[in-house]
Amino acid sequence: MEAPHKSNSASRKASTCEIETSTSVYIPECAIPIVNQILRPQNEESDQEKQARKIKSALNAIKERPTRVQDIVSELEKHVGNYHLNPVPIEFSIPDGMYPYILKDFIEIEALLQVFANGWVDITIIHWFAAYNPCTFFGPNSISGEMCQRNPEEVKGHILGVYELHMDKPYFLAPYLANDHWSLFIISPARKEVFILDSLKGNKDKNSYLLSKVIEDVFKGTKFTWSMVECKQQKGGWECGFMVLGYMMEFVYTYQENFPTNVSNLYIPCLLVCMYMYTQLDVCVCVCLRACMYMCMDMYIWLYAYGYVCTYVIIWRTTRVATQKDIDQLLRIIMPWLLVRMFPNWSHAFK
Secondary structure, three states: OOOOEEOOOOOOOOOEEEOOOOOOOEEEHHHHHHHHHHHOOOOOOOHHHHHHHHHHHHHHHHOOOOHHHHHHHHHHHHHHOOOOOOOOOEEEEOOOOOOOOOOEEEEOHHHHHHHHOOOOOOHHHHHHHHHOOOOEEOOOOOOOHHHHHHOHHHHHHHHHHHHHHOOOOOOEEEEEEEOOEEEEEEEEOOOOEEEEEOOOOOOOOHHHOHHHHHHHHHOOOOOOEEEEOOEOEOOOOOOHHHHHHHHHHHHHHHHHHHOOOOOOOOOHHHHHHHHHHHHHHHHHHHHHOHHHHHHHHHHHHHHHHHHHHHHHOOOEOOOOEOOHHHHHHHHHHHHHHHHHHHOOOOOOOOO
């Protein structure tokens, strides 16, 4: 049934509208909401009802999560309002200069809670991470598998536009979503190399990804060396987004300065010092860092990242299966750091 529309007949009153049915019944505009409610299947949920159900489900799942994860969720509610009362999406601005155009994005509350509930990592969460990190990213919305299939020319335009804007950068990160699975491309036009990190690597090669063909078309004449990186693998069907968050974090804060040669050249004495500082961070941070929170934030995540690297011995150059402990630790590192960027008065960042 088509939506109600205004009648063009001069003989009808302006206060009526036409609903096309088999009997061509004309119903006053004021009655349309009632008619729509009657005609809608009784078991069909509205968008608001669907979101409320998903939020309730996520909050129930979070009750089973570690206390420190629950604490972050409790603190988040203070900033976004009651989760159950018409939750409003969180808006965040993409930094100037990241893309050749100005852009804003939104994160649904339900999507944010899913991260803490061991749920799906939404594309807006990956984009949020990319927006707040000192590295060059291609927009995940603009390079997805669906976009590569439906409109490859638009994907090429995005990649070329970002590349021309940041030609001096040695590496470009491309979080790639295809068929409900996340993977990460690290592209170096200068070194003519592309690295693919996939937590369901199996026997895949570059031809397993539509994005590979698009990259080759954009950089015609460049003969890339393609590498499927030995990286941490997932056990179930939901961890891929968390794996990509981990891949990106480790590249940005640990490897990019001398990538890829420093992936395995981590000095044990330095790591032991970082581990000690990591374990003592909760004791000293409230005294020393809170007054200069923004200035110290990058150091904070760097130390935490090193603690993560030391404790769980690395996402790179290993194909061991990620554990729940790995993912919980990753959340405790990344989410407070991102949330303090979005909410300047976030108090949980250093707890």
